[in-house]
Amino acid sequence: MIDLKTENLLINQEVNENLESILKSKAFSNGYIFYGPEGIGKKQTAMKFIMEIFNKYSSNSNIEKKIIDKNHPDFLLIEPTYFFKGNLINRSEAETTKNNKETIRIEQIRNLKTFLGQKSIESGGKIVLIDDAHLMNEAASNCLLKTLEEPSNGIFILLTSRLNLLLDTIISRCQLIRFKAFSYKQLEIFIRNNLDSTVFDIYKEIDLEYFINSANGSPGKILKDIKIWNQLPNAIKENLDFPLSDNLEILKITKLISEELDIDQQMFLINFVQQKCWAKTRNKNIVKKLEDLKVHLKGFIQPRLAWEVTLLKIAIEDL
Numbered sequence: 001m002i003d004l005k006t007e008n009l010l011i012n013q014e015v016n017e018n019l020e021s022i023l024k025s026k027a028f029s030n031g032y033i034f035y036g037p038e039g040i041g042k043k044q045t046a047m048k049f050i051m052e053i054f055n056k057y058s059s060n061s062n063i064e065k066k067i068i069d070k071n072h073p074d075f076l077l078i079e080p081t082y083f084f085k086g087n088l089i090n091r092s093e094a095e096t097t098k099n100n101k102e103t104i105r106i107e108q109i110r111n112l113k114t115f116l117g118q119k120s121i122e123s124g125g126k127i128v129l130i131d132d133a134h135l136m137n138e139a140a141s142n143c144l145l146k147t148l149e150e151p152s153n154g155i156f157i158l159l160t161s162r163l164n165l166l167l168d169t170i171i172s173r174c175q176l177i178r179f180k181a182f183s184y185k186q187l188e189i190f191i192r193n194n195l196d197s198t199v200f201d202i203y204k205e206i207d208l209e210y211f212i213n214s215a216n217g218s219p220g221k222i223l224k225d226i227k228i229w230n231q232l233p234n235a236i237k238e239n240l241d242f243p244l245s246d247n248l249e250i251l252k253i254t255k256l257i258s259e260e261l262d263i264d265q266q267m268f269l270i271n272f273v274q275q276k277c278w279a280k281t282r283n284k285n286i287v288k289k290l291e292d293l294k295v296h297l298k299g300f301i302q303p304r305l306a307w308e309v310t311l312l313k314i315a316i317e318d319l
Contacts, residue, residue: 012045012180019177033133037216041219050067050127078108078128080131106140112128112147125154128156130156134162190219191212233256245315247312257303283317
């Protein structure tokens, strides 16, 4: 088990200085787009920014709690949603129901317009935070564009890791705030500072360098990957000497994987296996087969069958 303290997250200094300048000037734009890799701190920074804006116009001591609890009357968070049993389920409520595509829908943007049409209760204006804005469908994007074009007393903050998927006309109406990936050295310091020192000294199951190399500059991805690693059953961890060559062992581990792991854990395992296979064999065909496995799993092909076919093909490839 890898133990992490999560309160000391990395700070994007350039972004912080930019936002502090905006707060001091009180010259707020109608819209902001926070963009950069996933797990880089965009949402956490946006929430802090929103709290600071509200603090300028209110003496209420409960602002931070209300924002975190999503019950501030002048704040609206829009998240991608899923359809589940005929109902729309927010991402934060959908941990056990992620069986279809998440989308920001036009109904959510219409609700946003209703929200903005209401008088502010505790502050001088309203703030809307749209998480993963690139997941808006076409109708929602066009509806948001019209809303941005209309005068309002609201501030829009859009978060995205895929700026290229937003409408150019939406981008042109917002101030861009770029979040850069952190360096290998920054991530190394982060993981050493946040990892329990006694665990770090004795931990031999996996090279911690793996988490840094696979993070693509994202401390959030490190946290997510370590959480997933800690959740993996020992029966799977103990059989990660890939590529496997024994057909019975392959059938045994694929049964475990398909029965014990959810889709996020399986994707993590594929990435982990890819790195191990590449380091051991330098075989591009094996890496390609594992990439194909990701596609099959995302396409809702039966996981056990997909894993069996892939690992058996790799076993033949490695002969």
